[in-house]
Amino acid sequence: MKRAIVPALAAGILALTGCTTTVPESSPAGDSSFASTEGITRYPITLDNCGKPYTYTEAPERAVVMNGGSVGEVSSLIALGVGNRILANAQSYGFSDVPGRAAAIAALPTGGITYNSMQDIPREAMLAQHADFVLSTGGGGFAADHGFATREQLAAAGANTYVPHTNCGASGAVTGTPSVDDSYTMLRDLGAVFDVPGRAEQLIGESRRKIADTVAAVAGAPKKSVLLVFPGMGMGDAGDFSAIAAGGIWNDIIDKAGAVNPFNRTDGTTFVTISKEQLAVTPIDGVIVVNYRNPDIDAAARRILDQFPQWNAAKNTTYVALSDSIYLGPSNDIAVDKIARLVHPEQF
Numbered sequence: 001m002k003r004a005i006v007p008a009l010a011a012g013i014l015a016l017t018g019c020t021t022t023v024p025e026s027s028p029a030g031d032s033s034f035a036s037t038e039g040i041t042r043y044p045i046t047l048d049n050c051g052k053p054y055t056y057t058e059a060p061e062r063a064v065v066m067n068g069g070s071v072g073e074v075s076s077l078i079a080l081g082v083g084n085r086i087l088a089n090a091q092s093y094g095f096s097d098v099p100g101r102a103a104a105i106a107a108l109p110t111g112g113i114t115y116n117s118m119q120d121i122p123r124e125a126m127l128a129q130h131a132d133f134v135l136s137t138g139g140g141g142f143a144a145d146h147g148f149a150t151r152e153q154l155a156a157a158g159a160n161t162y163v164p165h166t167n168c169g170a171s172g173a174v175t176g177t178p179s180v181d182d183s184y185t186m187l188r189d190l191g192a193v194f195d196v197p198g199r200a201e202q203l204i205g206e207s208r209r210k211i212a213d214t215v216a217a218v219a220g221a222p223k224k225s226v227l228l229v230f231p232g233m234g235m236g237d238a239g240d241f242s243a244i245a246a247g248g249i250w251n252d253i254i255d256k257a258g259a260v261n262p263f264n265r266t267d268g269t270t271f272v273t274i275s276k277e278q279l280a281v282t283p284i285d286g287v288i289v290v291n292y293r294n295p296d297i298d299a300a301a302r303r304i305l306d307q308f309p310q311w312n313a314a315k316n317t318t319y320v321a322l323s324d325s326i327y328l329g330p331s332n333d334i335a336v337d338k339i340a341r342l343v344h345p346e347q348f
Helices: 072-079 101-106 122-130 149-154 179-195 197-218 235-243 250-256 276-280 295-305 332-343
Strands: 045-049 050-057 063-065 086-089 133-135 161-162 224-229 286-290 319-322
Touching: 045 063, 045 161, 045 224, 045 295, 050 161, 050 319, 063 072, 072 086, 072 101, 072 235, 086 101, 122 149, 161 179, 161 250, 179 250, 197 224, 197 250, 197 332, 224 250, 224 332, 235 295, 250 332, 286 332, 295 332
Parallel strands: 063 086, 063 133, 133 161, 224 286, 286 319
Antiparallel strands: 045 050
16 A cells, blocks of 8 residues: 555544534535535634644635545545545545545546655645645644644644544554544534535435444344455565454444454554464454455455355355445445445345
């Protein structure tokens, strides 16, 4: 991957005036069904983010989205119907679980920026954009020692900044126990900031309803063990198995789907390396492979399954390829549904 994937989770909200909302990507930004709910934010509003207050006197018009190995932030802006406010976007997976989203992301302006060694936006290039709003996946995106513009420098240049609250640390490490609610928090925050609170609330409401339907469908079914792996991220002798999901929003998604992650960690560890010997004795009922620019994700899944013929997942070729829905963002309901159907097909 271009940079270590850090699951982007949502930023905290404080003192927001007005309500919150959202539209599906298939709905036009000017859909009359949302007209009466938008344009109701009463500026100035103050958003508490990573322990500091940020005041907005108007909706941003020149947003820059940093990379950070995420698409949660840019996907949220697109889903909210404010993609036309993006001046430069550095986020892209090349694939999406939402029809049309990958193309929508690819069509966004990039600002003509030359990225640094972490495939992100260096200080000078960032300041040259004259943004009024900058989104980073984690606090490390504003670390001076990594060559990035700091939040203080951007504030002095007239830009507010935003980081998902569980990634506020300078290293970008996950803190707390990420959940789907963090995706909703980010949608509400951005909905308020960009004066589309009605769209945020609709997105959240639709997601809650779909997830509730899936949870109800698998209620009472035995929990299935699923492996979440990132083919192609592996390094060294462990290969694919040095990029196995541990702590992250995906554990809440997996739980809602009626499954468990046998390698779940609650100490802030995002990825773990698991030996083939340990994997061989771990019961696995289903495999989730994350697609990041993989030319043949199905072949990658089969390669993993072929190494462990004793798994139920291998015996039944039980795997699913997911992309952005497994992370923070507006589409977690898709991942919940697909994982549930993978391991509990009899319930649907």
